[in-house]
Amino acid sequence: MQYLLMTYRSEAELGKMDAAARKEMSAEYGAFTQSIIQSGHFKAGDGLQPTTTATTVRVRDGKTLTTDGPFAETREQLGGYYLVEAKDLDTALAIAARIPGARTGSIEVRPVMVYD
Numbered sequence: 001m002q003y004l005l006m007t008y009r010s011e012a013e014l015g016k017m018d019a020a021a022r023k024e025m026s027a028e029y030g031a032f033t034q035s036i037i038q039s040g041h042f043k044a045g046d047g048l049q050p051t052t053t054a055t056t057v058r059v060r061d062g063k064t065l066t067t068d069g070p071f072a073e074t075r076e077q078l079g080g081y082y083l084v085e086a087k088d089l090d091t092a093l094a095i096a097a098r099i100p101g102a103r104t105g106s107i108e109v110r111p112v113m114v115y116d
Contacts (some may be wrong), residue, residue: 002043002112003084003092008076009105028100036084041095045082055089076105081114 017025038040056067070077073116079101086092089111096107 001086001088001114003086003089004085004110004112005082005092005096006078006106006108006110007082007099007101007105009079009101010075011077013104014079025100032098033082034094034101035098036082036095039085041086042077043083043085045080047080051077062100069106079105084111 007030030089033042033045051070054068054070056070058065058067082095082099084092085093091108092109092111096102098107099107
């Protein structure tokens with residue numbers, strides 16, 4: 001089964017990191033990503049640009065409305081994702097717990113819909 005692991009973090013805290021801390025975090029993510037590629041769990045994944053680059057789209061009464069920014073302002077923002085193949089939820093949760101961002105932010109784990 002496929003699971004989407006969504007990484008949430010505080011963009012404000014990320015912005016406060018110095019270059020050395022950013023480099024260390026990047027290396028940790030690189031090592032984690034390589035480990036799930038090698039184990040066969042990795043299907044896709046990427047980081048996202050900051051929420052300042054987001055545009056939210058809604059259609060109401062046949063009219064398309066766009067708003068700059070994310071849907072809602074929160075303390076943590078969606079910063080990236082991994083799409084993984086895992087035998088069950090427990091395996092997906094164990095993978096999510098290894099994502100470096102889990103130590104300072106949160107990882108939302110959701111099964112991908114299977115259509116018959």
